[in-house]
Amino acid sequence: AQSVTQLGSHVSVSEGALVLLRCNYSSSVPPYLFWYVQYPNQGLQLLLKYTTGATLVKGINGFEAEFKKSETSFHLTKPSAHMSDAAEYFCAVSAQTGYSTLTFGKGTMLLVSP
Amino acid sequence: ETGVTQTPRHLVMGMTNKKSLKCEQHLGHNAMYWYKQSAKKPLELMFVYSLEERVENNSVPSRFSPECPNSSHLFLHLHTLQPEDSALYLCASSRDVTSGSYNEQFFGPGTRLTVL
Numbered sequence: 001a002q003s004v005t006q007l008g009s010h011v012s013v014s015e016g017a018l019v020l021l022r023c024n025y026s027s028s029v030p031p032y033l034f035w036y037v038q039y040p041n042q043g044l045q046l047l048l049k050y051t052t053g054a055t056l057v058k059g060i061n062g063f064e065a066e067f068k069k070s071e072t073s074f075h076l077t078k079p080s081a082h083m084s085d086a087a088e089y090f091c092a093v094s095a096q097t098g099y100s101t102l103t104f105g106k107g108t109m110l111l112v113s114p
Numbered sequence: 115e116t117g118v119t120q121t122p123r124h125l126v127m128g129m130t131n132k133k134s135l136k137c138e139q140h141l142g143h144n145a146m147y148w149y150k151q152s153a154k155k156p157l158e159l160m161f162v163y164s165l166e167e168r169v170e171n172n173s174v175p176s177r178f179s180p181e182c183p184n185s186s187h188l189f190l191h192l193h194t195l196q197p198e199d200s201a202l203y204l205c206a207s208s209r210d211v212t213s214g215s216y217n218e219q220f221f222g223p224g225t226r227l228t229v230l
Contacts, residue, residue, distance in 0.1 A: 004156070009154075041223070042224075043118070043204055043206075043221035043222050043223045043224050044206075045221070046219075098212070099162065099169065099211050100145075100208060100210075100211060100212060101159055101170065102157075102159070102219060103156075105156060106155065106156045107156070
């Protein structure tokens with residue numbers, strides 16, 4: 001069975017500061033890894049994903065994440081936060097074989113202050 | 115319309131009512147999903163359909179009844195719900211249901227359901 005742990009239900013940063021959202025996963029085999037963002041009153045939008053190849057993945061809006069197999073982590077970062085980044089972020093995993101169903105973490109709300 | 119649309123966006127219903135949620139995808143995908151998003155809980159997968167056939171049902175109570183008449187439309191029929199069923203219900207679609215590096219899920223905006 002797969003599971004996802006997101007450390008911190010809320011993360012607060014100042015505009016211009018580094019954003020770091022943590023995600024650890026548990027899986028018997030290396031999974032596919034995803035970060036989704038949810039703005040208020042909207043559905044989930046894919047930020048980035050890791051499937052194979054380079055372990056540093058770049059996504060939209062300046063976000064990137066690094067897959068570290070030894071640490072079973074896939075932390076999301078952005079060098080400089082913007083006010084528009086305020087949203088809820090979800091880490092998810094899916095198996096590399098079988099059905100492509102996603103297992104989500106509980107989400108981390110990112111708060112950005114001026 | 116583009117992407118994945120859901121109607122209604124908000125729904126308030128009593129425990130004895132019957133209502134339906136609708137999802138439509140305009141992406142030419144063959145797989146569709148229903149998720150439940152409750153406060154302080156991870157998104158829960160409810161149902162998965164592939165080419166109008168249900169392939170997964172994650173122990174969802176029978177008061178939730180899905181219907182997939184074609185690969186573009188997905189419904190969730192609701193009857194005799196409980197207050198704890200109040201949540202955001204999200205629909206998603208993907209190219210197909212098998213895992214693959216290309217197989218991204220696209221989400222609709224959700225229906226905010228309140229059960230009184």
